[in-house]
Amino acid sequence: xxxxxxxxxxxxxxxxxxxxxxxxxxxxxxxxxxxxxxxxxxxxxxxxxxxxxxxxxxxxxxxxxxxxxxxxxxxxxxxxxxxxxxxxxxxxxxxxxxxxxxxxxxxxxxxxxxxxxxxxxxxxxxxxxxxxxxxxxxxxxxxxxxxxxxxxxxxxxxxxxxxxxxxxxxxxxxxxxxxxxxxxxxxxxxxxxxxxxxxxxxxxxxxxxxxxxxxxxxxxxxxxxxxxxxxxxxxxxxxxxxxxxxxxxxxxxxxxxxxxxxxxxxxxxxxxxxxxxxxxxxxxxxxxxxxxxxxxxxxxxxxxxxxxxxxxxxxxx
Amino acid sequence: xxxxxxxxxxxxxxxxxxxxxxxxxxxxxxxxxxxxxxxxxxxxxxxxxxxxxxxxxxxxxxxxxxxxxxxxxxxxxxxxxxxxxxxxxxxxxxxxxxxxxxxxxxxxxxxxxxxxxxxxxxxxxxxxxxxxxxxxxxxxxxxxxxxxxxxxxxxxxxxxxxxxxxxxxxxxxxxxxxxxxxxxxxxxxxxxxxxxxxxxxxxxxxxxxxxxxxxxxxxxxxxxxxxxxxxxxxxxxxxxxxxxxxxxxxxxxxxxxxxxxxxxxxxxxxxxxxxxxxxxxxxxxxxxxxxxxx
Amino acid sequence: xxxxxxxxxxxxxxxxxxxxxxxxxxxxxxxxxxxxxxxxxxxxxxxxxxxxxxxxxxxxxxxxxxxxxxxxxxxxxxxxxxxxxxxxxxxxxxxxxxxxxxxxxxxxxxxxxxxxxxxxxxxxxxxxxxxxxxxxxxxxxxxxxxxxxxxxxxxxxxxxxxxxxxxxxxxxxxxxxxxxxxxxxxxxxxxxxxxxxxxxxxxxxxxxxxxxxxxxxxxxxxxxxxxxxxxxxxxxxxxxxxxxxxxxxxxxxxxxxxxxxxxxxxxxxxxxxxxxxxxxxxxxxxxxxxxxxxxxxxxxxxxxxxxxxxxxxxxxxxxxxxxxxxxxxxxxxxxxxxxxxxxxxxxxxxxxxxxx
Numbered sequence: 001x002x003x004x005x006x007x008x009x010x011x012x013x014x015x016x017x018x019x020x021x022x023x024x025x026x027x028x029x030x031x032x033x034x035x036x037x038x039x040x041x042x043x044x045x046x047x048x049x050x051x052x053x054x055x056x057x058x059x060x061x062x063x064x065x066x067x068x069x070x071x072x073x074x075x076x077x078x079x080x081x082x083x084x085x086x087x088x089x090x091x092x093x094x095x096x097x098x099x100x101x102x103x104x105x106x107x108x109x110x111x112x113x114x115x116x117x118x119x120x121x122x123x124x125x126x127x128x129x130x131x132x133x134x135x136x137x138x139x140x141x142x143x144x145x146x147x148x149x150x151x152x153x154x155x156x157x158x159x160x161x162x163x164x165x166x167x168x169x170x171x172x173x174x175x176x177x178x179x180x181x182x183x184x185x186x187x188x189x190x191x192x193x194x195x196x197x198x199x200x201x202x203x204x205x206x207x208x209x210x211x212x213x214x215x216x217x218x219x220x221x222x223x224x225x226x227x228x229x230x231x232x233x234x235x236x237x238x239x240x241x242x243x244x245x246x247x248x249x250x251x252x253x254x255x256x257x258x259x260x261x262x263x264x265x266x267x268x269x270x271x272x273x274x275x276x277x278x279x280x281x282x283x284x285x286x287x288x289x290x291x292x293x294x295x296x297x298x299x300x301x302x303x304x305x306x307x308x309x310x311x312x313x314x315x316x317x
Numbered sequence: 318x319x320x321x322x323x324x325x326x327x328x329x330x331x332x333x334x335x336x337x338x339x340x341x342x343x344x345x346x347x348x349x350x351x352x353x354x355x356x357x358x359x360x361x362x363x364x365x366x367x368x369x370x371x372x373x374x375x376x377x378x379x380x381x382x383x384x385x386x387x388x389x390x391x392x393x394x395x396x397x398x399x400x401x402x403x404x405x406x407x408x409x410x411x412x413x414x415x416x417x418x419x420x421x422x423x424x425x426x427x428x429x430x431x432x433x434x435x436x437x438x439x440x441x442x443x444x445x446x447x448x449x450x451x452x453x454x455x456x457x458x459x460x461x462x463x464x465x466x467x468x469x470x471x472x473x474x475x476x477x478x479x480x481x482x483x484x485x486x487x488x489x490x491x492x493x494x495x496x497x498x499x500x501x502x503x504x505x506x507x508x509x510x511x512x513x514x515x516x517x518x519x520x521x522x523x524x525x526x527x528x529x530x531x532x533x534x535x536x537x538x539x540x541x542x543x544x545x546x547x548x549x550x551x552x553x554x555x556x557x558x559x560x561x562x563x564x565x566x567x568x569x570x571x572x573x574x575x576x577x578x579x580x581x582x583x584x585x586x587x588x589x590x591x592x593x594x595x596x597x598x599x600x601x602x603x604x605x606x607x608x609x610x611x
Numbered sequence: 612x613x614x615x616x617x618x619x620x621x622x623x624x625x626x627x628x629x630x631x632x633x634x635x636x637x638x639x640x641x642x643x644x645x646x647x648x649x650x651x652x653x654x655x656x657x658x659x660x661x662x663x664x665x666x667x668x669x670x671x672x673x674x675x676x677x678x679x680x681x682x683x684x685x686x687x688x689x690x691x692x693x694x695x696x697x698x699x700x701x702x703x704x705x706x707x708x709x710x711x712x713x714x715x716x717x718x719x720x721x722x723x724x725x726x727x728x729x730x731x732x733x734x735x736x737x738x739x740x741x742x743x744x745x746x747x748x749x750x751x752x753x754x755x756x757x758x759x760x761x762x763x764x765x766x767x768x769x770x771x772x773x774x775x776x777x778x779x780x781x782x783x784x785x786x787x788x789x790x791x792x793x794x795x796x797x798x799x800x801x802x803x804x805x806x807x808x809x810x811x812x813x814x815x816x817x818x819x820x821x822x823x824x825x826x827x828x829x830x831x832x833x834x835x836x837x838x839x840x841x842x843x844x845x846x847x848x849x850x851x852x853x854x855x856x857x858x859x860x861x862x863x864x865x866x867x868x869x870x871x872x873x874x875x876x877x878x879x880x881x882x883x884x885x886x887x888x889x890x891x892x893x894x895x896x897x898x899x900x901x902x903x904x905x906x907x908x909x910x911x912x913x914x915x916x917x918x919x920x921x922x923x924x925x926x927x928x929x930x931x932x933x934x935x936x937x938x939x940x941x942x943x944x945x946x947x948x949x950x951x952x953x954x955x956x957x958x959x960x961x962x963x964x965x966x967x
Contacts, residue, residue, distance in 0.1 A: 018453030029469040137601075141594035143545045145552055146568060146586025153579040255458030259549050274553065277468040289465045297456045336743055336786070504739035505749075508799075511698055512753035512806065513726035522752065526743040 005305055012301050019297060020072070023290040024065050027282050077287035082279045087287035090272060095291065097167060098261070098268030102253040104189040109196030110246045113139075116197070117204025117242075124209050132201060139198020148191040148263040155187060162187050165265035188264040192257065196249035203245045207238040240310040247303035251296040336530075343606040350602025353595040360592055364411035373402040375409040375562045384578045395581040397567065398574055399560075403581060407588055410562040413474070414589065417556060417563070418544030420478050425485035426536045432486070433493020434528060438501055438520055448494060454487040463546055467555040477556040481547060485539055492535045496528045530607055538600035541593040548589050564589045631728065631809055632676075634712035639673035640810055640842045641697065641729075646670050646706035648689075648696055664914050666692040668866035669706075671941075674810070679836070679843040681857030681874065683850060683889070687914055689866040690846045694814045697844070698731050710810070727757060730803040734815035736795035740787040746772070746798050747783040753805045764805075771801040774838070775831060793824035797831065804839065811836075812844045817852065829856060850893055854878055859947075862886045865914055865922040868941060872948030882950035884927045921953070929954060931962050 059067075071078075077087035113136070120132035156164040168181050211217060211234050220230055258270030265271065269288055276284040344350055363370065372393070379400035387395045387403075394403040436447040454462065466480035500506065501524070509519045548565025550556035557563035559570065567585040574582040650664040667689040674680045682690045695701045697708060699715065699722060710729065713720040733739040740749055750771055751764035759767070769779035775797040787795055796816065803811055813832070817825040829852065836843060845856045853860060854874060861871040862883065870883040881887045918925050924934040933953055941949035942956040953959035 014449065015453055015456050018450070019456045022453065022457075023465075026465055026469040029466070137594065137597055141541055141545075141590065141597045143548060143565075143586055143589045143593065145549055146583070146589060149568065149572065149575060149586065150583055153575050153583060157576050157579060252458045252460070256460030258460065258464055259552065262553060273464060273468070277464070277553070277555065282469075285465070285468050289461065292461055293457050296458055296461075300456070504733040504735055505741045507700055508731070508733065508739055508802065509741075509752065510700060511726060511731055512756055513723050514752070514756040518756060522744075523741050527741070 004308060008301060008304055012297060016294065016297055019293045020069060020290065021065065023286055023293065024068050026286055026289065028061070072290065077290070078283035080276075080284040081281045082275070082284070087284050090284065091269065091288050091291050094267060094269045094272045094288075095295075097266060098254060098257050098270060101185065101188055101192060101261075101266060101268060102250055102257060104185060105192035105253055106196055106246060106250045108189060109193035109249065110200055112193070113197040113200030114204050114242060117201040118208055120201065120205040121208025121212065124212075129205075133205065136198040136201035136205070139194045139196075139201065141198075142194060144191055144195055145259040145263050147194060148187070148260055151187050151191055152263070167267050188260055188266050191263070192253060192260050196246070196253065199249060200242065200245055204238065204242055207241055208234055211237050240307050243310075244303050244307040247299060247306070251299040251303075254299075255292050255296055340603075340606045344602060347602045347606065349598050350606075353598035353602065356591065356595040357599060360411055360588075360595075361415065363408050364415050367408045367412055371405040371408045373405040375401060375405045376560055377401060384574050384581065386578055387580055394584060395578060397581070398570055403584060406562040406567060407564070407584065410564045410567060410585065411588065411592075413557050413561060413563040414544065414548055414565065415592070417474060417477055417481075417547040417551070418592075419540055421481035421485055421547070422536055422540050422543050424478070424482040425489050425539075426532070428482070429486040429489025430493045430529065430532050433490040433495075433532070434497045434520065434524065436490070437494040437497025437528075438516065438524060440498065440501065444494065444498075448491070451487040451490050454483075455491075459484050459488075459542075460546065460549075463550065464553070464555070467550055472555050472558055474557055477547060477550045480550070481543060484546075485543065488539065489532060489536060493528065493532050496531050497524060500524055500527050534600060534604045534607060537596065537603060541596040541600070544589060544593050544596070632711070636676060638676075638712045639709075640676045640711055641674040641844070642707075642709040642712075643673070643693075643697065644671045644707045644709075646693065646696055646708070647704045648692055648701060649704055662915050665866050665917055666914055667696060667703075668917070670863070670866070670868045672861055672868065672871055674842055674844060676809075676842055677840065678858040679845055679856055681853035681860045682844060682846045682863060683848065683853050683860060684863035684869075685848060687865070688863040689914070690863050691814055693863070694731060694812045694844070694846055697812060698729060699725070727806045728808050729810040729812070730806060730808040731812040731814060732796075732799050732803050732816040734818055736792050736799060736819060737787060739799055740795060742787055744786075745783065746777075746785050746787070746790070747779070749787075749798065750802045750805050753802065757806065767805060768801070771804055772798075774804075774835070775801045777801070791824075793820055793828060796820060796824075796828055800828075800832070800835070804835065807839075808841070810842045810844070812846070814846045815848070816845075818847065818849065825852070832856070850878070850889060862889070865917050867922055868949075868951060869923065870948075870950045870952075871941065872944075872950075873946060876946055876948045880948075882944050882948070882955045883923075883952045884929055884954070885923045886950075888926075888928075921951075929963055933959065933961055 075088055077091070079085065080087055080090055083090065116132040116135055120129040120136075123129050152164045155162045162183055164187075167184050212230075217230060217233065220233065225233075254269075256270075257266075257268055258273050260266065261268045261270030262274050269292060273285065273288050275281070276288060379396070381400070382392070382396050383398055383400040385392050385396040387393070389395060392402050392404070394407065397403055397406060432447060432451075436444045457465070463477075463480050463484045466483055467477055470476040470480060506519060506523050509523050514522075547556060548563065548568070551563045551565035552569045554566075554569065557566050559566060564585040568582075568589075571582040571585065646667055647669050648667040650666055670689075670693065672680070682693065684690050692701065696703050696706075699708075708715045710720060710725055715725045716722050740746075744752070747765055747768040750768035751759075751761070754764040754767055755761065765783075769783055772779045772782055777794060777797055782790065782794070782798075787798075790798070799816070816832075817828050820828060832843070833856070835841065843856070845853065847853050857874045859872060860874045860877045862869040862877070862885065864885050870877060870881065870886045877886060878890065881890055918935070920936050920938050921927070921934040922938075924930045927934065931953070937953070939951045939953045939956065939959065941951045943949050944955050953961040954963060957964060
């Protein structure tokens with residue numbers, strides 16, 4: 001088992017390097033002189049030359065990558081052009097908010113998704129199944145940013161129950177788990193939960209239906225095991241994959257939060273990305289993406305190892 | 318003995334029909350898939366015939382007739398924040414929305430299938446190398462990658478299509494590689510090799526026909542995601558630029574109207590939703606129709 | 612060393628003058644020497660050592676023109692791998708394969724030429740047919756690859772369908788899922804004959820069929836063999852079928868030849884303990900002849916770590932210390948019958964020989 005973990009970690013290394021290469025190349029993808037991407041417009045000629053040397057833009061690409069990577073590993077992601085502050089600081093601040101939102105959304109999505117999925121899988125082809133399946137198709141087909149707008153229209157504009165944007169009453173930068181801030185997280189979290197709910201419902205339904213159809217379940221029933229016992233069996237068998245999917249969904253939400261955060265002006269990494277794009281603040285863009293991508297890679301690794309720990313079959317291979 | 322001999326030379330009961338004929342027949346009997354297909358065809362037809370059926374000019378606004386509600390005389394679905402007729406904008410919007418949604422999937426299908434089939438058929442080290450490279454792209458959540466690429470490349474229709482293609486190629490390539498690897502070890506492929514056929518012939522005659530089907534189904538499922546993503550990019554301002562009509566962009570520019578004309582503001586999203594869910598349901602139906610095996 | 616005696620050769624059906632014949636009646640159609648294939652398996656990224664599957668570990672045999680060589684053995688003995696090595700689907704690690712006296716893949720006989728002369732019929736009738744091609748297209752594929760026009764190839768396909776007992780007017784346009792298992796196997800046979808080969812390898816070709824269908828297909832194969840002057844290698848785990856079909860039989864165990872010789876000789880008087888056990892394990896129709904004890908003890912073999920010395924020694928009833936140390940070479944016990952057992956060799960020093 002530890003050998004397996006080691007292998008998975010070793011496998012992740014080349015992937016992580018590949019990810020860093022792509023992030024590095026992003027700046028160079030942008031049309032125009034990469035220097036203008038990392039510098040304020042009003043820099044003087046000497047400042048430009050200095051920056052050019054500091055960033056190593058006159059060096060061949062692989063060396064530039066090396067310099068950049070070296071800095072990154074030391075926590076230096078450059079400075080934001082717009083604010084001048086270190087990128088890492090900005091990202092750190094924003095990541096917390098996004099994590100909270102994504103986690104709450106994942107929990108909501110997982111709870112409802114598992115419930116619908118179980119119902120659909122257990123009562124296969126019944127009207128209950130059709131309804132639950134319809135909900136899950138809805139979940140994966142709805143443009144979540146539109147859903148957010150619709151929810152804002154209903155609950156904020158029309159009914160006035162919930163605030164339309166922001167994470168706190170005074171447009172504060174951070175969300176805190178207290179009563180005041182609770183109202184602010186409801187709409188964004190629900191909106192965000194819809195896609196994972198749909199995917200988890202679909203996955204769980206397929207899993208449950210497949211497990212129930214397997215012969216060993218019939219054998220258990222024939223031996224007189226109660227429905228509750230069978231249910232426990234199904235849960236134990238479905239749990240590893242279901243949890244793995246949930247973990248992956250959390251990862252997707254972390255990376256894909258930009259649309260929801262834009263709709264709700266939620267001060268997370270997505271919002272940061274949005275700002276970075278529109279201000280052509282490439283160091284911020286690059287840094288944020290790198291952090292988010294690495295989060296996702298690590299999350300995948302954790303999910304992978306966790307799933308193996310739970311499922312003895314995979315271990316043996 | 319005569320009975321056994323008869324059984325061996327027995328005439329097959331059904332008239333012989335090809336695989337795809339069977340798929341189409343099963344699909345035709347699936348009401349959900351047919352409804353979804355109809356909706357798709359209507360939307361596509363409307364988009365193609367836009368100049369003929371749209372009542373007004375999508376670019377022509379009127380400062381005094383801004384944000385009129387649905388059903389207002391002369392504006393069947395209301396007017397937007399610049400006084401342009403919504404119905405016209407929605408119909409014309411279908412053109413761009415469908416284009417930026419479908420084009421990346423088509424490009425990714427071609428590129429991804431080629432890479433995947435190539436890797437899957439050759440196997441070995443080349444396969445491992447190619448798949449590892451693809452794994453790197455999988456290390457990004459799709460939305461993040463799309464936005465990263467779009468953000469770096471800049472706004473515009475072409476750029477957003479390129480970004481989305483890059484996002485989808487790894488997914489399709491993975492499916493293609495997986496299916497090709499399965500087919501490659503089938504006995505009939507070995508039999509073809511024994512017949513002396515070269516790899517190109519084998520791929521053309523034996524592999525492609527059996528592999529493109531599942532990849533195609535996957536790709537149709539991808540369209541619904543692509544439409545949401547593509548419109549999402551425009552929503553963020555990274556795709557289509559104003560004043561061109563596109564559903565995602567319209568959703569963005571109408572955000573200020575959610576207090577005054579909420580229904581009108583929500584309309585473009587309805588179109589995205591409708592198209593996306595139709596593609597999704599059709600794709601599910603197609604998969605079911607193709608899965609039936611004797 | 613030829614394993615086929617002169618007197619045996621005269622019993623083998625005479626071939627009609629074969630235009631493809633190069634070596635003459637004395638040359639075996641297939642001659643395999645020292646064939647080895649190991650499959651390496653790494654046990655992990657940080658592999659502490661490769662576990663190697665010794666699928667085929669040095670075998671020699673010949674197949675005379677016009678005869679049927681049956682190959683028997685349990686799963687894992689290497690018979691299917693041997694078939695694939697002969698067909699060059701897998702590349703051997705070592706060994707020679709001579710076809711009609713010429714080395715396959717050499718200047719004298721290119722792989723393409725060999726492919727036209729040797730064909731194979733697989734076990735699974737369904738997965739050996741492309742579900743997207745009609746029956747006639749499947750059969751015509753080989754000829755078309757070799758340059759025949761579509762019309763000629765289809766005509767040949769129809770002719771072959773007729774010869775295997777499937778009426779072309781009804782079956783030519785069918786798809787594999789529309790016909791039965793026995794019919795599919797007939798299609799497979801027709802396909803294998805499409806290139807007019809001289810050697811046909813049948814790898815468990817009837818194992819998946821119902822018994823009644825199996826009988827029909829076996830008789831068809833015998834008829835075709837006669838009609839086309841074919842040579843067969845018939846692989847099976849079913850001794851009854853092998854007995855019915857074969858002129859000579861080769862018994863394989865764990866990648867090695869245990870015993871080889873004329874069919875009646877092997878089946879009536881097996882000299883290798885493994886062959887004896889195989890035969891003893893076949894249930895008899897005679898109620899007085901009940902099997903009282905399990906013929907073979909121990910676990911089925913694992914080709915990754917074969918036993919030292921004689922590979923069968925852990926399960927052998929007559930095992931001696933000698934057997935664990937020294938691997939017996941196939942020894943001629945007369946009439947072209949060879950057995951790889953120390954007991955078959957009077958000079959081996961096996962304790963039971965002295966006692967006899």
